[in-house]
Structure formats: structure tokens, C-alpha cells
Amino acid sequence: MPRSAIRSNTLPAQVRRYFGLPQWELAAFLGVSPELVKHIEAGRRSLSSPVLLRLNELARLLPAEPEPPATVAPAGPGAVFPGWPEAAPVLARLDGCQHQAARHRRQLARLTAALALARRWEQALPGLQATAPALTDTSAGAARRRRWLAAREQQTREALGPAAAARYQLLRVRMEALEAEAAALRALLPAHD
Numbered sequence: 170m171p172r173s174a175i176r177s178n179t180l181p182a183q184v185r186r187y188f189g190l191p192q193w194e195l196a197a198f199l200g201v202s203p204e205l206v207k208h209i210e211a212g213r214r215s216l217s218s219p220v221l222l223r224l225n226e227l228a229r230l231l232p233a234e235p236e237p238p239a240t241v242a243p244a245g246p247g248a249v250f251p252g253w254p255e256a257a258p259v260l261a262r263l264d265g266c267q268h269q270a271a272r273h274r275r276q277l278a279r280l281t282a283a284l285a286l287a288r289r290w291e292q293a294l295p296g297l298q299a300t301a302p303a304l305t306d307t308s309a310g311a312a313r314r315r316r317w318l319a320a321r322e323q324q325t326r327e328a329l330g331p332a333a334a335a336r337y338q339l340l341r342v343r344m345e346a347l348e349a350e351a352a353a354l355r356a357l358l359p360a361h362d
Contacts, residue, residue, distance in 0.1 A: 181206055192207055277341060281337075284337070291329060
């Protein structure tokens with residue numbers, strides 16, 4: 170079982186967390202190797218004076234009190250960014266959501282129609298199989314009819330099987346999610362008089 174990493178509280182680690190920098194990027198800013206930053210954060214090496222001076226350029230911007238971990242922003246337009254968002258990217262995403270939802274709706278309609286047909290065949294097949302030619306009938310026509318019935322039975326089983334049900338439910342969930350996203354995007358747009 171892999172060990173979990175111990176969170177470093179060294180100054181470079183605090184700077185990295187606050188500014189969201191990976192070790193390699195802090196190393197590039199400091200002009201040192203990523204390996205050195207790793208060793209400094211682990212406490213195996215210490216900062217040289219020139220590196221400490223460069224690090225202090227960022228460290229002096231750290232808040233006096235540590236900030237609480239970021240949480241999900243409260244819902245509603247303007248909760249994080251004041252004012253309304255630029256309309257063009259919102260409209261583009263809204264158009265994409267509506268297009269994809271409509272495509273999923275059409276696919277669901279086709280699947281629903283195929284399911285209805287499969288249900289009809291499910292009801293019809295027992296009667297057709299009861300009147301199928303006996304296995305002792307070796308004529309070409311009888312063999313062809315038995316193959317046709319077997320193929321139709323297989324198609325019906327597949328159309329009513331778990332894979333088809335999963336496909337239907339996944340499409341339905343995607344369509345509902347896209348419609349919900351489209352409604353939320355419409356709410357972001359300013360009302361037009």
C-alpha cells in the first residue's frame with residue numbers, strides 16, 4: 170500500500186500552495202532545479218541567500234493568517250465575479266448544450282421506437298416459433314425460416330437486453346444534464362426587454 174505524502178510547511182511549500190505553483194515552476198522562478206526545491210521542501214537542504222532573496226519576492230505577498238481551504242463558490246450569478254459575464258462565451262456554450270441535448274433527444278426517440286418494435290417482436294415470436302418447420306424438415310425453405318426466426322430472436326434479445334437499457338439511461342441522463350446546464354446558462358444572461 171502506498172504511503173501518503175506528508176504536507177510540507179516550509180516557506181517554499183507555503184509559497185507554492187498559495188500561488189498554485191508546481192515544484193518545477195517555482196524552481197524556474199528561483200533559478201534552481203526542481204530537484205533542489207523538492208529537497209528544500211523535504212528539509213534535506215537549506216535555502217542559499219540568493220535563492221532566499223528571490224523566494225522572499227513571493228513570500229512577502231503571503232497573508233499573515235493562513236487562508237482556509239477553497240470551497241465551492243455560492244450559487245448565483247455575480248457571487249464570485251461581480252456583474253454579468255461576457256455574453257459571447259455563455260451564448261456559445263448555451264448553443265452547444267442545446268444542440269447536444271437535441272441530438273440526444275433524437276437518439277432517445279430512435280431507441281424508444283426500437284424498443285417498441287422489440288416488444289412487438291417479443292410478443293410475436295412465441296407464436297411464430299410454434300408454427301416453425303420441425304427440425305426433421307430438411308428443406309432449404311424450412312432451414313431458411315428457422316435461421317430467420319433464430320436471428321430475429323437474437324435481435325430482440327439484444328434490443329431488450331441490459332446493454333440497450335444502459336445506453337438508453339446514459340443518453341437520458343446526459344440529455345437531462347445538458348438541459349439543466351442550458352437553463353443555468355440562460356439564467357446567467359441579462360434579461361432582454
